[in-house]
Amino acid sequence: MRVRVLYFGVLKELFACPSEDVEVETGCNVGALRKVFHGRMPHTAWKSMAIAVNQEYAGDEVLLHEGDEVALLPPVSGGAPGNVPWKKIILPSPRTV
């Protein structure tokens, strides 16, 4: 079966696309999908990743279904800049405005 995987923040740049259709086995849960993606990205980006299924945060035990929208979410950082550590992912060059 197929699920649509959405990437946000640093992941969108790592995978160079906002989303992909991914073929998974029937009975696949969030934990299994997490393992698949774990191998595809650098450890730093994976730390404290959350997964949402159909726009709800989902634990590893949640089963996936055909057509589900699965979002891989790096730690969120909305609001005003806070006094928090910055991820050491330096992107190649400043984009010209």
Next chain:
Amino acid sequence: MQIAIVREVIDAGSITAALKAGADGAVCVFDGIVRDNTRGRRTLYLDYEAYEEMALNQMRNLAEEAIAKFGVRDIAVVHRLGRLYVGESSVLIAVASAHRGAAFEACRWLIDTLKKTVPIWKKEQFEDGAVWADGEPFPEEIVRG
């Protein structure tokens, strides 16, 4: 409740004015603005992006939870996306309540929780490169990996 994600300037004055009612004794406002540096490194601008539908749902849920938890009367939560320059407001939270204590507490809880759970990210552009801000780790109940 006013819950919104916008791409234009957040008008703090009109949002706050619209929230006020006769029963209120206090309106507590948190206005999150873009700072000109991070640890001394000069910031040019921030680019905000969101998982928009989910972010809106989360913001709505947080506001409802805050009303129940702190007994405040009404809440506005407005977040801006896109490119923001130094001094511009990225998020505005306004809490109206009969008494100031609950308004302060609800406002603080809302911004702290928003920053941990609402799917919004920002990339900071410095003079010599860009980084995705590493937010606070997700609460345990969200990440069970």
